[in-house]
Amino acid sequence: xxxxxxxxxxxxxxPSIAGFTEEGEQLVASKVDRHHxxxxxxxxxxxxxxxxxxxxDFAFPNGREEExxxxxxxxxxxxxxxxxxDGDVLTVxxxxxEAFVLRTLHAGEAPRGATLVPAxxxxxxxxxxxxxxxxxxxxxxxxxxxxxxxxxxxxxxxRRSNSHHVIEAGENSRAVVxxxxxxSADHNGNVEVxxxxxxxxxVVSVQxxxxxxxHLAQHDAEVAKDAVYKHIAxxxxxxxxxxxxxxxxxxxxxxxxxxxxxxxxAGQHLEHRSFVDHNVAxxxxxxxxxxxxxxxxxxxxxVGDVLIQKQAEGTDSYEKNQNLxxxxxxxxxxxPNLEIETGLIEGAGHASATGRFDDQHLFYLMARxxxxxxxxxxxxxxxLNEIIQQIKVPAxxxxxxxxxxxxxxxxxx
Amino acid sequence: xxTLEIKDLHVSIDTEQGTKExxxxxxxxxxxGETHAIxxxxxxxxxxxxxxxxxxxxxxxxxxxxxxxxxxxxxxxVDERARAGVFLAMQYPVEVPGVTxxxxxxxxxxxxxxQAPALRTWTKDVKAAMEQLRIDADFAQRxxxxxxxxxxxxxxxxxxxxxxxxxxxxxxxxxxxxxxxALKVVSEGVNRAHAEGNMGTLLITHYTRILRYIKPDxxxxxxxxxxxEEGGPELAxxxxxxxxxxxxxxxxxxxxxxxxxxxx
Numbered sequence: 091x092x093x094x095x096x097x098x099x100x101x102x103x104x105p106s107i108a109g110f111t112e113e114g115e116q117l118v119a120s121k122v123d124r125h126h127x128x129x130x131x132x133x134x135x136x137x138x139x140x141x142x143x144x145x146x147d148f149a150f151p152n153g154r155e156e157e158x159x160x161x162x163x164x165x166x167x168x169x170x171x172x173x174x175x176d177g178d179v180l181t182v183x184x185x186x187x188e189a190f191v192l193r194t195l196h197a198g199e200a201p202r203g204a205t206l207v208p209a210x211x212x213x214x215x216x217x218x219x220x221x222x223x224x225x226x227x228x229x230x231x232x233x234x235x236x237x238x239x240x241x242x243x244x245x246x247x248x249r250r251s252n253s254h255h256v257i258e259a260g261e262n263s264r265a266v267v268x269x270x271x272x273x274s275a276d277h278n279g280n281v282e283v284x285x286x287x288x289x290x291x292x293v294v295s296v297q298x299x300x301x302x303x304x305h306l307a308q309h310d311a312e313v314a315k316d317a318v319y320k321h322i323a324x325x326x327x328x329x330x331x332x333x334x335x336x337x338x339x340x341x342x343x344x345x346x347x348x349x350x351x352x353x354x355x356a357g358q359h360l361e362h363r364s365f366v367d368h369n370v371a372x373x374x375x376x377x378x379x380x381x382x383x384x385x386x387x388x389x390x391x392x393v394g395d396v397l398i399q400k401q402a403e404g405t406d407s408y409e410k411n412q413n414l415x416x417x418x419x420x421x422x423x424x425x426p427n428l429e430i431e432t433g434l435i436e437g438a439g440h441a442s443a444t445g446r447f448d449d450q451h452l453f454y455l456m457a458r459x460x461x462x463x464x465x466x467x468x469x470x471x472x473x474l475n476e477i478i479q480q481i482k483v484p485a486x487x488x489x490x491x492x493x494x495x496x497x498x499x500x501x502x503x
Numbered sequence: 504x505x506t507l508e509i510k511d512l513h514v515s516i517d518t519e520q521g522t523k524e525x526x527x528x529x530x531x532x533x534x535x536g537e538t539h540a541i542x543x544x545x546x547x548x549x550x551x552x553x554x555x556x557x558x559x560x561x562x563x564x565x566x567x568x569x570x571x572x573x574x575x576x577x578x579x580x581v582d583e584r585a586r587a588g589v590f591l592a593m594q595y596p597v598e599v600p601g602v603t604x605x606x607x608x609x610x611x612x613x614x615x616x617x618q619a620p621a622l623r624t625w626t627k628d629v630k631a632a633m634e635q636l637r638i639d640a641d642f643a644q645r646x647x648x649x650x651x652x653x654x655x656x657x658x659x660x661x662x663x664x665x666x667x668x669x670x671x672x673x674x675x676x677x678x679x680x681x682x683x684x685a686l687k688v689v690s691e692g693v694n695r696a697h698a699e700g701n702m703g704t705l706l707i708t709h710y711t712r713i714l715r716y717i718k719p720d721x722x723x724x725x726x727x728x729x730x731x732e733e734g735g736p737e738l739a740x741x742x743x744x745x746x747x748x749x750x751x752x753x754x755x756x757x758x759x760x761x762x763x764x765x766x767x
Contacts, residue, residue: 414600445600449560454597454647457557458611458663459585468610472646473601 135429136365136395141207145172145218148211157210160391160423161332162359168250168276169306172215179249179275182224186238189229190265194222195256202256206282206310209334213308216252216278223254223282226267230260230286237266237294237483244275247302251275258284259291259317266292266483272327274300283311285319287341292320294481298493299328301357307333313373315341322481323350323379325360326493332361339370348377350392351477351490353497354420356385364409365395368402377409380477382470383420384501391423398430398438406436413444414473416466416501467498505572505588505670507533507556507703512567514548514555525551527728528567533671533703540706540714540739543725544747549707550594552725553675556705557591558584571670586615588670592660592677599647604659605629607647608666615667632665636692653680661692672696673705678713690716711743726750 139157140147150170151158163170184192195202202223208214217223226238244251257267269281285291297305305328313319321335337346352360366375381390392411413422426440447469455465474494481487514526525548533539543549555562556569558581569576571587579587599607608629613619620628633640636658648656657677664672674693678686694717696702706717714736722738723730724747731750732738 447600450597451599453559453581454593454599455602455607455611456581457585457591457593458607458667459582459614460611461582461614464610464614468606469599469601471601472603472606 136397136427137367137399139209141209142214143203143207143217145214148208148214151211157363160393161361162330165330166212166304166306168248169278169304170211170215171250172218173250174219175252176246176249179245180251180253180277181243181245182253183241183243184224184226184238185241186226187234187236189232189234190238191225191227191229193225193227195225196222201258201284202254202282205284205312206254206280206308208280209308209336212278212306212332213280213334216280216306216308217254219252219278220254220280223256225256226258228257228259228263228265228289228291230263232260232263232265234263234265237268237486239268239270241270241272242277242279244271244273244277244299244303247274247276247300249275251277251279253277253279254282255280256282256284257291257293259286259289261286262288264290266294268294268296268483268486270296270298271303271305272298272300274303275305277303277305279305279307281307281309283309283319283321285311285313285317285344287314288316289314290318292322292482294322294324294483294486295333296486296490297323297325297328297331297333299331301327301329303328304330305332309333309335311337311346312340313337313344313346314339316343317341318345320347320349320480322477323352323362324477324490325350325352325362326490326497328358328360330359330361332359332363334363334365336365336367337375338367339373342370342372344370345374347375347480349477349480350379350381351474352379352381352390353474353494354381354383354385354388354390355497355500356419357387359389359391361391363391363393363395366397366407366409368396368398368405368407371402372404373402374405375407375409378477379411380474381411381413381422382416382474382497383413383422384416384497386419388420389423390421392442393425393427394440395427396429396438396440398428398432398435400431403432403434404436405432405438408437408439410441412442412473414470415444415446416470466501467495470494470498504535505703506535507589507671507705508568508570509552509556510568510570512552512555512569513565514551514562515565516551516562524565525562525728526555529728529730531705531723531730533705535670535701535703537721538697538704538706538717538719539721539723540708540719541723541725542708542711542739542742545709547725548728549709549725550675551728553591553594553673553705553707556584556589556673557581582614585669586617590664590667590669590672592657592664592672592674594675594677594679596648596656596660598649598651600649602647603644604647605643608663611663612666628666632662635695636662636665637688638662654682654685657681657689658685658692661689661696665692665696668696668699669702671703671705673707675707676709677706678708678710686713687716693717711739714739724750
């Protein structure tokens with residue numbers, strides 16, 4: 091049996107939320123119980139967290155802060171210092187169809203900085219130390235059949251790198267932008283995304299770093315009226331990865347989907363945080379992160395915040411994290427946080443489940459004639475495929491499926 | 504015609520108090536077309552026999568043999584036994600995360616047959632078998648046993664029995680936890696598989712009620728890791744009347760349990 095498995099599920103839909111009046115007025119007024127959280131003490135609203143473009147506003151974290159408490163901050167001194175990029179440590183290459191504009195934006199040049207306001211020390215020093223931000227602009231009404239592919243290659247472990255990318259999908263455009271990270275570096279990378287009215291944009295961030303790379307990231311998106319945004323984080327490589335994927339809305343009828351897949355091996359710390367700010371009425375969001383862990387000291391973290399503001403009536407939101415623990419000695423932290431300030435919503439739910447793949451599963455599958463290695467692959471592939479198949483770029487899906495197979499093969503040794 | 508032969512089987516498990524012998528010399532021969540019922544009180548070693556045949560790593564065979572048409576089953580790994588034609592319908596089927604029933608059934612069938620089943624007929628076969636066992640079509644897209652009720656899990660075990668077509672089926676208390684309707688549906692599935700004429704069945708049960716639906720050719724009474732009495736179907740009727748008490752007394756053991764099923 092799954093001795094260490096914990097399952098926790100909740101699905102609540104207006105107007106049957108206990109303690110809420112029809113308008114939600116009473117709760118907001120009294121500020122009682124409006125924060126719904128698991129595994130942490132009741133704290134201030136997610137909306138009240140500091141954001142700023144000024145490095146001086148963010149002290150070095152000591153690891154006891156709410157937003158840093160799972161992270162090995164002592165190993166991040168280089169990344170958290172206000173330091174420039176170390177020469178040519180990062181090469182950036184862009185492959186893309188013709189229908190887009192590539193240029194750079196200096197600090198303060200619109201639209202840079204309008205959506206992404208740094209929310210922690212890592213993000214603020216990354217942007218402050220990026221003079222020219224790469225700007226990928228998909229023109230209004232353009233429909234790109236091929237993805238825009240940005241490959242960032244680190245050329246030295248422990249060498250500091252900063253970047254800030256701005257992606258703008260013009261009105262009614264349709265595009266996929268893939269950011270691929272490989273090689274090694276101490277990389278601080280911010281990504282700022284504008285999804286204009288009616289546009290459909292998918293951003294895929296793939297972390298295929300070497301084992302000694304560290305990567306901190308803040309990816310912020312603003313999604314306008316009737317636009318659809320999908321962010322997919324795929325993290326397989328790297329020693330310490332911490333990625334924040336955040337979204338808010340700029341018009342009604344918008345949809346956001348934040349997806350993630352991670353596979354942690356011995357000694358890897360893979361942390362993903364998501365924040366959906368339902369600041370506008372009648373928008374939809376779905377968050378799903380799935381992770382596999384194997385090997386001693388493999389550590390994954392998922393913290394999913396959803397805030398449904400008082401004015402965001404008609405919101406429909408759901409978030410879920412699932413982890414599959416393949417061996418002893420792993421740790422999966424999973425914290426879904428849901429704050430609801432109005433009862434007039436379509437739905438708001440969260441779920442978190444961490445289960446083990448153990449000898450009983452193996453015996454069951456083998457007792458049906460399936461060899462051991464096939465049985466393991468069957469389970470992990472099936473589990474992670476749900477995310478991979480959302481990418482809808484066949485060549486990348488195939489490469490990631492192979493990368494997952496390699497992770498599994500490494501675990502067999 | 505195949506033969507599964509168990510000879511003087513001794514099996515022990517490791518416990519915190521040391522090694523404990525569970526099976527103390529079991530001999531049993533099952534041939535294609537035969538149905539053998541193994542009955543006995545709780546703790547008599549019935550399930551140990553089932554798990555040992557399938558190769559569960561918890562059980563250590565200290566002496567004796569199991570052969571399938573002369574081949575040494577004990578030398579085979581768990582998956583090799585299944586591919587050789589041994590099927591264990593488990594007492595507590597395990598939930599397997601991340602694997603849909605569809606994917607699982609196809610992968611297992613491919614492994615057992617050594618080649619992938621023809622897609623068109625396979626899909627049809629699965630659908631038909633599910634309908635006969637009254638398993639909802641949407642189960643095909645759900646993960647193996649995940650969130651299934653006890654009765655649903657047992658039906659899914661018999662679904663596999665029907666699809667994989669083993670030479671020998673070992674049913675480990677398949678009747679436990681089933682209501683009368685489910686018991687009927689499951690029994691019909693076993694009888695269908697049996698009627699194809701290429702399977703021998705070892706039916707392990709605590710109660711006689713499943714024997715109203717599945718007719719055994721032979722009944723073996725298990726007490727304290729040994730077969731204490733053997734006979735035809737009439738032996739099951741006697742057990743229904745008399746229970747296991749007289750064996751327990753005869754064996755000088757405190758083991759005793761009622762035979763009749765509790766009211767549903």
